[in-house]
Amino acid sequence: MSLLEADLKYIWHPAQQMKDAEVFPPVVIDHGKGCYLYDIDGKEYIDIISSWWCNLLGHCNDEINAAIKDQLDKLEHVIFANFSHRPAIELCQELLPLLPEGLKHFNFTDNGSSSVECALKMAFQYQYQSGHPERQRFMCLSESYHGETIGALSVGSMDLYARIYKPMMMNNIHFDGLDCYRCPYGRTRETCDCECFVGAEKAFAAYGKETAALIVEPILQGAAGMRIYPPEYLRRLRRLCDDYGVLLIDDEVAAGFGRTGKMFAIEHAGVSPDILCTSKGLTGGYLPMSLTITTEAIYQAFYDDFKTHKAFVHSHTYAGNPLACRAALAVLHIMKRDDILKKAAEKSIYLHEKLDAALGSHSHVGEIRHIGLINAIELVEDKKSKRAFDPEKRIGWHIFRKAMDLGLVLRPIGDVIYFNPPLTIDEPTMDEAVRRCRDAVHAVLGND
Numbered sequence: 001m002s003l004l005e006a007d008l009k010y011i012w013h014p015a016q017q018m019k020d021a022e023v024f025p026p027v028v029i030d031h032g033k034g035c036y037l038y039d040i041d042g043k044e045y046i047d048i049i050s051s052w053w054c055n056l057l058g059h060c061n062d063e064i065n066a067a068i069k070d071q072l073d074k075l076e077h078v079i080f081a082n083f084s085h086r087p088a089i090e091l092c093q094e095l096l097p098l099l100p101e102g103l104k105h106f107n108f109t110d111n112g113s114s115s116v117e118c119a120l121k122m123a124f125q126y127q128y129q130s131g132h133p134e135r136q137r138f139m140c141l142s143e144s145y146h147g148e149t150i151g152a153l154s155v156g157s158m159d160l161y162a163r164i165y166k167p168m169m170m171n172n173i174h175f176d177g178l179d180c181y182r183c184p185y186g187r188t189r190e191t192c193d194c195e196c197f198v199g200a201e202k203a204f205a206a207y208g209k210e211t212a213a214l215i216v217e218p219i220l221q222g223a224a225g226m227r228i229y230p231p232e233y234l235r236r237l238r239r240l241c242d243d244y245g246v247l248l249i250d251d252e253v254a255a256g257f258g259r260t261g262k263m264f265a266i267e268h269a270g271v272s273p274d275i276l277c278t279s280k281g282l283t284g285g286y287l288p289m290s291l292t293i294t295t296e297a298i299y300q301a302f303y304d305d306f307k308t309h310k311a312f313v314h315s316h317t318y319a320g321n322p323l324a325c326r327a328a329l330a331v332l333h334i335m336k337r338d339d340i341l342k343k344a345a346e347k348s349i350y351l352h353e354k355l356d357a358a359l360g361s362h363s364h365v366g367e368i369r370h371i372g373l374i375n376a377i378e379l380v381e382d383k384k385s386k387r388a389f390d391p392e393k394r395i396g397w398h399i400f401r402k403a404m405d406l407g408l409v410l411r412p413i414g415d416v417i418y419f420n421p422p423l424t425i426d427e428p429t430m431d432e433a434v435r436r437c438r439d440a441v442h443a444v445l446g447n448d
Contacts, residue, residue: 003028003040024401032059035422035429037409046433047409048419053222053254054285057334058422064284067330071323080108080320087325094332095291098263100250100272105299107292107312108320112253112279113147115290116215119275120151121314122294123213123247129301129310132245135212138170139203139246141177145223146215146251155215158223173211175203178221178229181367181378182386194233200240208244213275215249218265219371222254225416226376228369234269247274247298253290257281257331258341258423261348261372274298284331289324335423344423348373351419351430358438364445373423377437379415379445389415395444403440408433410440417441 001009007026012018030040035058037045047055057064075085092106107122109115120138127135140146140155147153153162154170162169176199180187185195204211218234221227241248250273255265259281262268266276275298279290304310318324334340352370359365359377366380379396381389389395396412403410403417410417419433 027404034058034060035425043407045404045407045409046429046436048421048433048437049409049411050420050422051285051409052280053259053420054280054283055422056257056281056284056331057340058424061284061330061334063334064286064327064330067326068286068323071326075322077318077321077323081315084320085322085325087322087329088320091325091328091332094329095293098332099293100264100266100276102272102295103276103293104296105294107294107314108316109290109292110288110316110318110321111147111290112277113149113152114316115253115277115279115292116146116152116155116249116251117149118292118314119215119249119251119277120155120213122275122292122298122312123249125312126247126298126301127212132212134210135246137172137207137211139173139175139207139211139214141216141221142174142199143177143179143221143224143227144174144215144217145221146217147253161223173203173207175199178227178233180227180229181369189230192230192232194230194236197233197236200237204240204244204246208240208246211244211246213247213249214241215251217251218255219260219268220255220265220374223413225378225413226369226374226418226420228371228376231269234266235271238269238271238273241274249273250276252276252278253280258335258344259372259374259420261341261345263341282331283324283327286327287321287324288318289321289328340423344373347423347425347427347430350427351375351421351425351434354430354434355419355437358434359441362441362445363448365441373425374418374420376416376418377441379417379441391415399440399444402443403436406436406440408436408440410437 004025008021028040029037031038035047037047107118109118138155140157142157145156145158148161150168153165154172156162157174180189238248250266252264256278274295276293283289302310302312351373352375355368355375360368363383364379366378366383366386369376381387396415396417399417400410400412
């Protein structure tokens with residue numbers, strides 16, 4: 001039995017219809033280096049989506065490899081209740097000055113959804129222990145995505161992921177938010193005055209007094225199709241939360257660690273959250289780990305004598321894993337030493353110009369929106385009216401298949417194809433990725 005045959009016999013892959021494997025089977029990867037992956041037949045692929053957005057500094061980075069190998073001979077794991085270790089302590093010390101103002105207490109979990117679940121429970125219990133037991137609901141934006149555990153799904157608004165599970169989910173508050181490409185007020189990004197903020201204002205007026213926290217993806221709504229929205233919207237949300245006594249949870253799982261050009265995306269708005277969730281790029285994509293980081297005020301609401309039962313009784317077996325912490329420390333060291341954010345900002349201009357020149361005038365490319373190195377190409381049936389393709393046509397999926405034939409990992413979000421490469425990508429690789437992307441689009445949609 002071949003490796004591929006064994007895969008198809010035993011493995012149930014995430015986020016796909018397995019029947020698609022009859023015509024588009026999984027690619028068995030043998031090894032990776034930098035921005036490249038290589039399958040068992042030796043074929044090369046440019047990993048332009050950073051393997052689900054987490055591979056921050058390239059595959060098999062020598063320094064991160066060495067850090068993990070060194071830690072492996074010292075301590076691989078220890079229970080994190082009543083125990084600690086040097087890598088976790090040093091990671092908090094290194095991250096602290098990089099965080100939005102006021103964040104200082106770190107709760108370790110092991111993936112993005114778990115970090116969100118932790119934040120929701122933390123916010124709920126904080127309100128209860130601060131004299132507001134009536135605050136039991138959460139608010140979120142339409143088309144938001146915060147993970148796929150039940151709590152995380154409950155504060156998301158993507159029916160693709162959540163619809164069938166609604167009988168299991170919490171009754172939260174979802175308000176209309178952000179689609180700047182198809183602005184209902186006829187604004188452009190340049191003329192935006194955040195008229196759509198009225199949805200948030202109405203939600204707070206109706207439900208603000210029963211809400212524990214609002215959770216947002218800052219500046220960038222990833223699973224919604226890499227939607228980018230103005231910082232002013234986020235500043236107004238911060239003010240609304242303050243006015244109503246609602247906590248602000250900042251979900252930086254996808255947008256953090258330089259993906260938007262700032263260390264954390266909320267920095268674009270110049271505000272701080274009450275709770276910040278981060279994962280993905282935290283360990284450079286090496287090992288599963290996440291952090292839920294909060295303020296002194298929230299921490300103190302749990303700090304009391306044992307008999308009061310105010311402790312935050314929330315745990316994960318692999319919380320604070322030493323190997324993951326060493327990987328994260330190596331990531332931070334490289335980013336600081338090599339001035340990664342500054343260099344990525346320079347590359348981001350180059351990449352967008354190349355993509356715009358290659359595809360910006362195509363009759364089925366409605367918009368190429370970008371922030372940092374992220375570029376999202378929205379494919380439409382009619383450019384003038386911004387009419388989308390019939391989802392049954394699966395245009396994005398067909399382009400993905402063709403791009404894979406050409407050696408480019410271009411996994412779509414519906415009919416939005418996107419670049420979200422490692423921050424260390426070089427110009428020749430960007431040039432080749434753009435060429436392969438253009439050729440894949442032309443093969444499916446023609447070259448006009």
